[in-house]
Amino acid sequence: MLIAVTGGTGFLGAHTVAALLRRGHRVRLLARDPGAAPSTVDVAAGDVTDPAAARRLVDGADVLLHAAGVYTFDSRRRGELWRVNVHGTEVVLAAARRAGTGRIVHVSTVGALYPAAEPSIGPASPVGGSREPYLASKAAAERIAREHRADGAPVAVTHPPALLGPDDPHLGDQNARLRAVLRGLTPIWPGRGLPVGDVRDSAELHARLLTGEAPGGAFFGPGHFLTTREYLATVRAATGRALPAVFLPPRALYPVGWLADRLQRAWPWALPVQYGAIHVCATAVPVAADAPAAGVAARPVLDTVRDTVAWLHAAGWLTRRQAGTALSSAVRTGPGSGTVQTEEVLP
Template sequence: MTILVTGATGTVGRHLVRHLLERGARVRALTRDPATAALPEGVEAVAGDLADTTTLEPAFDGVTAVHLINFAGDYRPLRNGGQIVDLAVRAGARRATVLGGWREGTLEPAVRASALEWTVLNPVNFMANVLTDWGEALRSGDRVREPYGDRKSPAIHEADIAGVAATVLAEGGHGGASYHLTGPEVLTARRMLAIIGEATGRRLRFEELTPEQAREEWSRPGERPDLAVFRAFNQDPSVTAADVVEIVLRMYAAPNEYATTLTGHVEQVTGRPPRTFAQWAAEHAAAFRRR
């Protein structure tokens, strides 16, 4: 069994590669630059760009299962989803997992309409997002400045997303399922910062901004990376930077029920409970220590 992992050097992909190797699978990793991919020993690295179907045929040759991500290197939803799925089917792949993003592109509908045994993975919020959101601020200071410090999230460890994908790809039996993946607890942003403080032995402060202050700060040059990613996922060219700020503020102020509801899907699929944010923070404590 050869399993193709797209996004193999990404937040989830690198964990998935490791999980599959531990299961004894033959792993092929799609990467735009195999020479700099730094993949584990035993992984076959193949060059290709998921957004350019003409580069993908060698990667799919002979694979029996594939892990797909629904976005390209610029975080925009894929426009060639139908072509990717056709290529996978022609190559003989029988099983596929799809890691969803902010919104569906062309990939998910094509997978659902195909003969593949497909499973869609929909994590709401990665624990790793706090590295992007807060890492620089905490390496250079002792506070996080954001609105809505009591907003809640059941964030999930990226290794648990990968564990679900590895189980599905290696064992099967989850065809047609869409899993809403969460961590084991719902935490506020304020509490997550406190847990990072406990992991690093630092006294950290959450300085709550008003929406008006957030609008002003987030609209300055050098915007927060998460806002840039959100904009990339939104394909409407009429959406402005100010629109994106308003969208994020609305999400923070009133998250929908789906985004704050715990599920047991990680344990249901893998047989083990999901990792806590405290575990994640301990693993990544060095990334939040003061310079």
């Protein structure tokens, strides 16, 4: 089977590609930088907003994974969010439909369903109406995917939680936030909570969908809903560090996030405080217990955090002191691997 993939050099995309290759499938990536793609895949050079590149990607492909997207709450990247997340989805899904691609898997996010009218979200939940730029762009992209499905196209939509895990090619948002916590840059936290999952579990979900192992139209990435207190307690348990913190109601921190976003437009380095991240904690709700996840169980979040911290240290993002006891009890696997092995992780 030939599987076309956008976003295959990103965090979730790279783990998914690895899972597909282990199953023996051919993979073709759409990549702006062909040199960033693994040598074991075909490459169609180009960008998701380029119709000609999208046609080259899906030509002759059996299925498509559209995982490309910008995931950031950085206030400087609003235009890029709309260009890639929304317009890119229009271009790629239209090309796949014209090419007669057998199945299209569009990667959304649980945040595209925020704020929710119900106490949990599931397959029947409507797309959210948040005006926060990242969530708004993902909601608009999901509407495009749902419109294609309503028109009869074989489109499945997945909703990953906030993803942690090892082997992150670009140190994405969630792994960068965990690093900031361990560097002591986030002593003040919004209350409420957020969904957290392991990138390897969501990669396995996508591999099952793309290879026909799990039919259906809407899926939720395996994960856990944690209060922010529970999340920080897990990080403390994984590292053996105290990590003092103060918790405040999310809406009390909105003015701080708003001011940080405006400062960020002039400040050259990324700030650890962002309005969008506070807004997610304020509006997030759990995924319904019966929401489909293609039979993929979420691994323990403590294992995920330990493994992520150990990888951050091995990649040079954390010192040994910052990583703490996670270095002696990490669960290590390669990108997208379904095999878990416990080993001593040395500095």
